[in-house]
Amino acid sequence: MTVLPAELFPDDDPLRFAEYIDLLKSLIREPCVVGAEHAFFRVLQRELEERGAKVTWYEGLLVAQGDAPQSCMFSSHIDRHGLICTGPNEFQFAAFVAGQMTDLLGKSVSEELMLTLANRFDNTPVIAYEPWSGAYRGRGIINNAYICENRNNLIFEVERLEHVVAGTPVGFLDRLKIENGLLSGQLDNILTAAALVHLFSLGYQGTAFFTAEEESGGSWRYLLEWFRRFGGSTNELYVVDTSPYKTREEADKQQVVLRNRDEFAEFNVPTTQNLAHVCEQLGISYGFKDHYIEKMNRDNRGTDKTPMSLGRTELGRITDKSNGLVHGTTLQIPTTGYHTMNETASIDSTKAFIRLLIKLGNAEI
Numbered sequence: 584m585t586v587l588p589a590e591l592f593p594d595d596d597p598l599r600f601a602e603y604i605d606l607l608k609s610l611i612r613e614p615c616v617v618g619a620e621h622a623f624f625r626v627l628q629r630e631l632e633e634r635g636a637k638v639t640w641y642e643g644l645l646v647a648q649g650d651a652p653q654s655c656m657f658s659s660h661i662d663r664h665g666l667i668c669t670g671p672n673e674f675q676f677a678a679f680v681a682g683q684m685t686d687l688l689g690k691s692v693s694e695e696l697m698l699t700l701a702n703r704f705d706n707t708p709v710i711a712y713e714p715w716s717g718a719y720r721g722r723g724i725i726n727n728a729y730i731c732e733n734r735n736n737l738i739f740e741v742e743r744l745e746h747v748v749a750g751t752p753v754g755f756l757d758r759l760k761i762e763n764g765l766l767s768g769q770l771d772n773i774l775t776a777a778a779l780v781h782l783f784s785l786g787y788q789g790t791a792f793f794t795a796e797e798e799s800g801g802s803w804r805y806l807l808e809w810f811r812r813f814g815g816s817t818n819e820l821y822v823v824d825t826s827p828y829k830t831r832e833e834a835d836k837q838q839v840v841l842r843n844r845d846e847f848a849e850f851n852v853p854t855t856q857n858l859a860h861v862c863e864q865l866g867i868s869y870g871f872k873d874h875y876i877e878k879m880n881r882d883n884r885g886t887d888k889t890p891m892s893l894g895r896t897e898l899g900r901i902t903d904k905s906n907g908l909v910h911g912t913t914l915q916i917p918t919t920g921y922h923t924m925n926e927t928a929s930i931d932s933t934k935a936f937i938r939l940l941i942k943l944g945n946a947e948i
Contacts, residue, residue: 598937602784606630607759607777611768614712614754616665618681620795622717623661627780627793634783636791643795643805647779649788653815655944656790656911658806658822659776660797660897663769664922666709666739666753674739674753676700681799697737701728703923704739708756711747720744720751755924767920767927772797774916774928775823778937787944794897803900810901810909819854820911821943822898823936825928826872827921834917834928837870838935842913844873846892847899851910858912861942867935872915914939 610630615623624645628638636647645661666674667681704725711720723744731738741753760767766774779791792809794802810818828834841858844850862869873893880890901909916936920926 598934598941599781599784600934600937603777603781603937604759604761606781607766607773610777610780611757611759611770611773613717614665614710614752615661615663615773616667616677616752616754617662617796617798618667618677619665619712619714619752620662621715622712624793624795625717627661627776630780631783631791634780636783641805641809643802644809645793646809647783647791647793649783649790651788652790654789655787656792656818656820657779657782657940657944658792658794658820658897659779659824660772660794660802661776662795662798662802663754663771663773664798665755666741668711668744668747668749668751668753670749672740672745674741674744676737676739677752678799679736681796681801697730701730701737701739704728704755707924709741709744709753710756711744711751711753714750714752720747722756723753757924760925761930764930765927766930766933767925769924770918770926770928771825771922772823774825774918774933775936778933778940779823781937782940782944785941787940789944797897800895800900802897803904806897807901807905807909810905814908817907818909818911819851820898820901820909821854821858822896822911822913823940824896824913824915825918825921825926826915827926828917828919831919831927834919834932836868837917838868838932839939840872840913840915840917841869842872842894842896842915845894845896845899845913847895848902850898850902850912854910855912858914858939858943861939865935865938865942867939870917 613623613626631638631647639646665677667677669675707725710722721744723741725739726742727740757769796802826840876891898913916928916932918926918928
């Protein structure tokens with residue numbers, strides 16, 4: 584492991600980036616399988632309250648607020664991919680179960696995706712935990728994955744977790760790796776969730792939402808329910824996340840990623856334009872993901888390559904379903920190795936992202 588040069592973590596760093604890295608190292612080791620996030624909410628509650636935030640739990644949602652909760656609103660999903668025990672030594676991909684993606688309900692997952700996932704996590708160490716308390720239930724390693732033809736679903740077998748009962752979540756055992764100016768691990772979406780927690784250490788007094796079940800497409804429902812109960816007539820929201828690129832070269836063309844829209848909806852134009860303006864003020868380079876995808880599709884026109892989707896984001900879903908109650912834009916960190924145990928983001932991009940959070944949230948540092 585390469586030791587980072589001291590200049591990356593100076594004692595007078597206004598971002599207190601070394602503190603952020605310590606927090607990220609701690610949080611990434613805590614499993615948070617989609618559909619079984621309660622235990623991780625407990626961990627977040629402790630970290631947030633230690634930083635002075637008022638924390639309130641709702642179904643599928645944890646809300647942290649400072650003394651000026653209406654001043655700014657950020658949202659980050661906290662669920663990560665993992666497995667769920669569905670029978671004796673039988674584990675299924677948790678996002679498929681939480682999202683009810685099986686042929687039994689007419690919403691089957693493609694064979695191509697199942698084969699990709701089966702190969703992606705071969706020999707990956709995992710940890711089983713009790714979904715409410717987070718109590719440890721054992722460690723194991725994925726030793727086989729196959730498609731069950733009768734159910735048209737992907738089944739994993741895990742060595743040393745034969746004792747685990749149905750309903751037990753199993754997370755991928757992870758540790759943050761730092762090398763050559765890059766952070767890597769299962770970063771989606773602990774990378775930006777940790778940044779929102781850290782923001783309260785830097786004086787943030789607004790609101791931060793931490794949502795469950797984003798990876799199975801359900802997080803927007805919990806968020807919209809909160810806004811219908813407690814929001815104003817219109818509510819500006821910044822949704823933060825990671826954004827995948829195929830190569831490090833493509834990812835490094837911008838420090839942060841913005842979007843005008845996704846597959847579901849167009850984002851709020853003034854909010855998006857203001858975010859771009861703040862990037863320019865701070866000297867932070869940015870790219871629009873929708874422009875990037877549209878260019879890729881134009882370049883591939885006339886070939887046998889399948890056109891890329893504009894993507895599905897939490898903000899797009901809530902914009903589409905809220906009838907104007909919630910509007911906003913997204914802010915993302917460019918990464919490679921998306922949805923793997925080696926998703927990678929640059930330290931430079933992560934620092935730029937935190938600088939933008941501070942500026943947007945009027946945090947005092």
